[in-house]
Amino acid sequence: MVGGLNSDLGATRVFAGGPAVSRAWDHDEAGLFVEELFAHHHGEIYAYLIRMLRDPELAADLTQDAFVKAYRAYDSLEKPENARAWLYQIAHRVALDHIRRGKIVRFLPWTGESRGASPSAEHLVMETRLSGDLQRALERIPERQRAALLLAELHDLTGIELASALGVSHVAARALLTRARESLRQALAVEREAEAEPRVTAASSDDR
Amino acid sequence: MSLLGGRGGRSDDWKTQHLRAQARAAERLDAPLYPEEASWLDDHLAGCSECAQVEADYATQRLELRALGERTPQPPRDLWARTAVAIEQEARHRSLGLRDRTRRSVLAPYALLAGALVVAVVVGTLTSSQRPSTVTATPSASAQIALATPAASASPTPLNVAHKEVDFLSADRNGQFHLYTTKVSQVCPKEVGTCATTEPSEVKSIGPLSSPETVFGQGDAPLVVLGNGKDGTSVFAVALPDKTESPTLTPEPTTEPPATPVVTASPSPTTTPATETPPPSSAPTTPSPTPPVETASPSVAPSGSPLTTGAIESARGVEVVDTTAAYAPDGSAFAFTARPSNGSHGPDIYLWKVGQAEATPITTDHRSVFGSWAGHTIVGSKVVTSGDGKTNEPAAFVISPDRTKVGLPQTGLAWRPAVEPNEGSAVYWSGTLERTADGLGWRTVAGRLVLGRWSVGSDTTAGPSATPLSGNQTMERGETTIAEGPLADWDARWDETGTRLAVWIADAADPTAGKLSLYVVDPFDGRIDLTSPPLSSEPALAGFSISNGRLAWAAPAGTTDKTSRVRILAWTNDGFGQVESAPGDVLLVR
Numbered sequence: 088m089v090g091g092l093n094s095d096l097g098a099t100r101v102f103a104g105g106p107a108v109s110r111a112w113d114h115d116e117a118g119l120f121v122e123e124l125f126a127h128h129h130g131e132i133y134a135y136l137i138r139m140l141r142d143p144e145l146a147a148d149l150t151q152d153a154f155v156k157a158y159r160a161y162d163s164l165e166k167p168e169n170a171r172a173w174l175y176q177i178a179h180r181v182a183l184d185h186i187r188r189g190k191i192v193r194f195l196p197w198t199g200e201s202r203g204a205s206p207s208a209e210h211l212v213m214e215t216r217l218s219g220d221l222q223r224a225l226e227r228i229p230e231r232q233r234a235a236l237l238l239a240e241l242h243d244l245t246g247i248e249l250a251s252a253l254g255v256s257h258v259a260a261r262a263l264l265t266r267a268r269e270s271l272r273q274a275l276a277v278e279r280e281a282e283a284e285p286r287v288t289a290a291s292s293d294d295r
Numbered sequence: 296m297s298l299l300g301g302r303g304g305r306s307d308d309w310k311t312q313h314l315r316a317q318a319r320a321a322e323r324l325d326a327p328l329y330p331e332e333a334s335w336l337d338d339h340l341a342g343c344s345e346c347a348q349v350e351a352d353y354a355t356q357r358l359e360l361r362a363l364g365e366r367t368p369q370p371p372r373d374l375w376a377r378t379a380v381a382i383e384q385e386a387r388h389r390s391l392g393l394r395d396r397t398r399r400s401v402l403a404p405y406a407l408l409a410g411a412l413v414v415a416v417v418v419g420t421l422t423s424s425q426r427p428s429t430v431t432a433t434p435s436a437s438a439q440i441a442l443a444t445p446a447a448s449a450s451p452t453p454l455n456v457a458h459k460e461v462d463f464l465s466a467d468r469n470g471q472f473h474l475y476t477t478k479v480s481q482v483c484p485k486e487v488g489t490c491a492t493t494e495p496s497e498v499k500s501i502g503p504l505s506s507p508e509t510v511f512g513q514g515d516a517p518l519v520v521l522g523n524g525k526d527g528t529s530v531f532a533v534a535l536p537d538k539t540e541s542p543t544l545t546p547e548p549t550t551e552p553p554a555t556p557v558v559t560a561s562p563s564p565t566t567t568p569a570t571e572t573p574p575p576s577s578a579p580t581t582p583s584p585t586p587p588v589e590t591a592s593p594s595v596a597p598s599g600s601p602l603t604t605g606a607i608e609s610a611r612g613v614e615v616v617d618t619t620a621a622y623a624p625d626g627s628a629f630a631f632t633a634r635p636s637n638g639s640h641g642p643d644i645y646l647w648k649v650g651q652a653e654a655t656p657i658t659t660d661h662r663s664v665f666g667s668w669a670g671h672t673i674v675g676s677k678v679v680t681s682g683d684g685k686t687n688e689p690a691a692f693v694i695s696p697d698r699t700k701v702g703l704p705q706t707g708l709a710w711r712p713a714v715e716p717n718e719g720s721a722v723y724w725s726g727t728l729e730r731t732a733d734g735l736g737w738r739t740v741a742g743r744l745v746l747g748r749w750s751v752g753s754d755t756t757a758g759p760s761a762t763p764l765s766g767n768q769t770m771e772r773g774e775t776t777i778a779e780g781p782l783a784d785w786d787a788r789w790d791e792t793g794t795r796l797a798v799w800i801a802d803a804a805d806p807t808a809g810k811l812s813l814y815v816v817d818p819f820d821g822r823i824d825l826t827s828p829p830l831s832s833e834p835a836l837a838g839f840s841i842s843n844g845r846l847a848w849a850a851p852a853g854t855t856d857k858t859s860r861v862r863i864l865a866w867t868n869d870g871f872g873q874v875e876s877a878p879g880d881v882l883l884v885r
Contacts, residue, residue, distance in 0.1 A: 114386050121382060125375055133370035137818050138363070143794040144844070144867050147371050151378045158382045219820050221359050239325065240357060241364040246326065261325060268321040272352050 117161040124174060125154055131242060132178045138237050139182045139230070141222070149185060153178040175244065175252035179234055186230050220282055224274035232267035239264055312339060313346055320350035324357060366719050368818045369792050373843070455481055456865045456872070461840075461847045462512055462884035463861060474518070474884070479845070482865045482872030509838045511629065512884040513622035516649050519629050521615050616642045616664065616736060618786045618799075618837050619711055623668050628696055629654075630673050632664040634735055641735050644675050646696055657698050662737070666712040666723070669693065674721075676710045678728055678737055687728045687737065707768040708742065713787040714749055715796070720821040721749035722787035722798065725768065726780050739781040746796070746823055747772035775822060784809070790841045794818055795866075797830075797841045799848075808851050811835035813864065829871050830864055840885040849883050 132153055137146035156177050164173050225233055231253065238244045238252055250260035309315035316339045319328060328336065340347045371377075461477045511519040613633040620631035627649055633656075634642040640661040647654035663677040676691045689710035693702045710724035726742010749772075768774065777798055778785070784801035794816045801809040813830035814823040830846065839848035845865040861883060864873045 118382060118386065122379075125378060129374060129378075130367070130370055133374070134368050137368045141818065143368065143792055143818060146368070147374055147377075150370065150374060151381055154378045155381045155385055158385060221363070222817070222820065236360060240360040261322065264325060265318055265321040268324070268353055268356065269317065271356055272349065275352075275356065 117158050120161055121154055121158040124157060124170060128171060128174055129154070132174060135175065135178055135237060135242055136182055138241065139234060140185070141226075145185070149178070149181050153181045156181065169248075169251060172244065172248035172251035175238060175242070175248070176254055179238075179252050180254075182234070183230055220275060220278035224271055224278045227274040227277070228267060228270040232263060232270050235260065235264045236267045236271060313343065316340065316343065316346040317349045320346065321353055324353055363820075366717065366818070366821060368794070369717055371844075372791055456844060456867050460843070461845075461861060461863055464510055464882040464884065477861075479863060479865065479874055482863070482874050509618075510882055510884045511620060511622060513626040513629075516622060516626035516629075518884060519620075519622070519647070521620070521631075612636050613645070617711070618784055618801075619665055619667070619713070621665075621668055621788075623671065623696075624716075625671070630657075630665050630668065630696075634661070638733065638735055641737075644673065644694070646673070648696070657694060657696065663692075664711055664737075666691065666710075667714045667721075669714045669718050671695070674712050674714050676712060676723075687730070689724065689728060691723070707772070710739070711785075712749065713789065715789045715793040715816070715821075716791060717793045719749060719793070720746060720816075722746050722777065722796065724780070724782070724785075725774060738783075742780045743774075743776045744778040744780065744782060744785055744787075744798070744800070745769075745772075745774040745776050746821075747774040748821065773822070775825065777825070784837070786837065786839070788839070788841050789816075791843070795841060795846070796823060797839060797846050799835055799837065799839055801837065807837050809835060809837065811839055811846075811848050813841075813846050829866065833862075838883060838885050840883065847883065 129150060133146055133150045136149050136153075137143055140146055140149070153174065157174055160177070164170060225236070228236075235249065235253060238249055244252060246257055246260065249264070250257040253260050253263065255263065309318075316336055319332060319336045320340070322328065323333070323336070327333065340350060456479065461479065463475055463477075464473065509521050511521075612635060614636045616632040616634055620629070622629050629647045629649075631645055631647075631654075632642050633645050633654075634640065642664055643656040643658045643661055644663050644665045645654045646657050657673070658675065658677070660677060663675050666674040666676055668674070672693050672695050674691060674693055676689045678687045679690050680687050689708055690703065691709040691712050695701075708723075708725045708727075709721070710726075710728065712721040712723035714721040723745065724739055724742055725745045725747070727740045728737040729740045730736070731738050747768075777787075778800050782800060783803050783806040786799040788797050789795070790797075796814045796816050797811060798814070799809050799811045801807075810832040811830065811834075812828050812832055814825070814828045816823050833848070834851050835848040836851050839846065841847075844867065845863055847861060847863045850860045850862050862873060864871060866872075
């Protein structure tokens with residue numbers, strides 16, 4: 088049960104003196120809690136989601152969802168010092184839920200050309216963009232591995248935080264991260280090989 | 296700190312020692328190994344080039360991953376407002392289901408403010424060949440804009456979007472301009488055509504203006520109107536948009552209101568009061584028509600005297616140069632490029648601070664032009680002529696509004712850089728320049744309009760110093776060509792997130808009209824895909840607006856329409872949709 092946030096959150100105003108004992112869910116307290124949480128962490132949560140999903144609008148929507156869920160589940164946070172990892176855990180689940188839904192029901196929004204037959208213009212742009220091979224490789228690896236890498240390397244979560252965010256044990260989180268590094272290495276090799284092929288072909292043609 | 300290489304990874308657990316080494320190499324990036332395991336790994340790597348390469352790959356991979364973090368995506372400005380509304384709705388739901396609540400929600404103020412976080416909008420200019428002063432009134436008589444085109448007979452499925460606002464001016468018969476704010480909450484998929492109509496929710500009269508050409512807005516800041524003065528020179532005027540501040544500006548009530556500007560939108564607008572965007576809570580800052588203070592610029596004769604009702608003239612005797620001008624992100628000041636109308640010298644960057652009576656030049660070399668704002672500083676560019684006088688090349692610089700800090704962001708060619716909000720990339724002319732025929736300005740010669748990486752690089756507090764390019768500029772900045780030169784004019788603008796980029800390229804024959812494109816910017820590497828932009832080379836008049844999930848522009852008169860239209864492209868993660876006004880003579884606020 089929430090008794091107060093860690094000092095990093097600057098939430099002493101909200102929870103100063105709050106007893107670390109279980110209490111009933113309180114709307115005002117939950118609201119202030121999420122407000123403080125948002126003020127300190129919305130940027131990194133948004134960044135995480137945009138890195139996972141590569142869609143700014145979707146990331147914004149899911150960031151909003153994550154904080155609403157945090158509000159709803161406010162009384163499930165047992166230790167205030169875990170607030171950041173707890174929030175990442177919520178955002179992570181929100182992202183995975185979205186990805187899983189997308190695998191079941193593929194949304195086919197307007198493309199400007201043929202409704203219902205093509206992916207969205209946004210999606211097309213994302214798919215065909217001249218993005219780096221690293222981004223493409225990241226998209227090739229399993230979502231949980233991608234999440235582990237992003238959280239560890241770009242969001243600086245500690246091992247314990249990473250485990251909490253991913254909802255697994257510390258050992259499992261490390262193992263996941265190790266597998267993710269190898270998956271990404273292989274995916275990168277594939278991407279770079281594919282990228283090099285046309286050049287090789289062109290060079291061979293030139294040689295003739 | 297935990298140690299790895301123990302449980303679950305005993306030396307005899309592995310199918311091969313190479314797999315063991317590669318796993319340990321990955322693990323060692325995250326935490327130290329047990330000493331004996333670390334020692335074993337080092338010995339193995341020393342004798343196994345393949346595993347050593349894997350370890351090197353992991354290290355490189357880490358560097359590349361962390362490099363992605365250097366570009367931090369910026370969340371939308373209204374994210375908290377949206378979230379607060381959602382939480383408030385959740386709270387109401389809970390309170391109904393759980394208990395009766397009597398206390399007022401702590402989030403209520405945010406919910407009320409949610410819709411108020413509106414970025415002032417839109418596009419500017421009239422039909423390419425028809426300025427307001429010369430355009431023949433449309434058959435709609437006093438109507439600023441004719442009634443909407445009929446709604447499509449098909450039953451469309453509109454795309455819901457967060458409230459988008461578009462502001463525009465339109466003149467009545469008496470020369471009185473009215474400011475309209477149109478709120479759009481739904482847009483139509485392209486193949487559906489028009490859906491229905493919605494009316495502007497706010498109308499404010501801003502008094503007669505002298506031949507306005509383009510208007511700029513920013514939140515609650517006064518409108519900045521660029522137009523022609525009585526002496527035939529361009530002027531820089533400020534309108535007072537809030538009728539509550541000036542009762543004389545309140546439009547006369549009419550029994551038969553002019554045909555209301557209409558924007559096609561939803562088939563059945565169902566905007567409820569709960570989701571209506573409330574007016575800004577704070578009163579707009581209005582300029583004080585105090586006597587002008589002395590300015591160091593001999594080329595500007597500022598006047599604090601009222602130009603028209605509701606406006607003050609902030610600069611006269613100057614000609615505004617090119618289409619690039621903008622409010623600071625916080626709306627505190629407006630920057631533009633101008634030169635004396637008497638032709639005494641070339642252009643400088645001017646700044647008008649909200650509340651002041653005059654605009655003043657912040658450069659004095661008479662060869663500098665405004666590019667964009669980068670936070671609270673101004674990014675400009677100037678022309679550097681080679682020693683033999685044969686070539687003129689652009690160089691960018693950063694200057695603070697008070698002129699106390701000046702620095703060179705980087706060497707290389709960069710003319711009129713439009714820097715994205717995160718300052719990680721910019722659109723600029725990479726090429727050479729030459730003097731215009733009158734010898735006062737500059738025009739592009741050989742080169743390209745590009746998107747490239749951008750770095751402020753130098754310490755702007757330490758005076759001019761540059762981050763040099765160590766190699767080929769195109770390669771080093773990762774430049775992507777948007778258009779090949781020479782270009783008559785262009786305007787590049789970013790949305791607040793830096794993930795949408797709109798670029799307008801002027802037609803060579805008529806630089807008041809051109810083509811507008813919208814690009815999606817990869818949040819990871821800042822690059823754009825030119826092959827499938829959401830909006831590609833759409834005919835548009837000079838001046839457009841991009842913010843808050845929508846792009847608005849004025850479509851030029853067609854072969855059948857004699858007037859222009861406002862068009863709005865809005866997007867969500869569900870896709871893109873658009874709405875379009877009925878034809879009319881409009882002056883969009885950008």
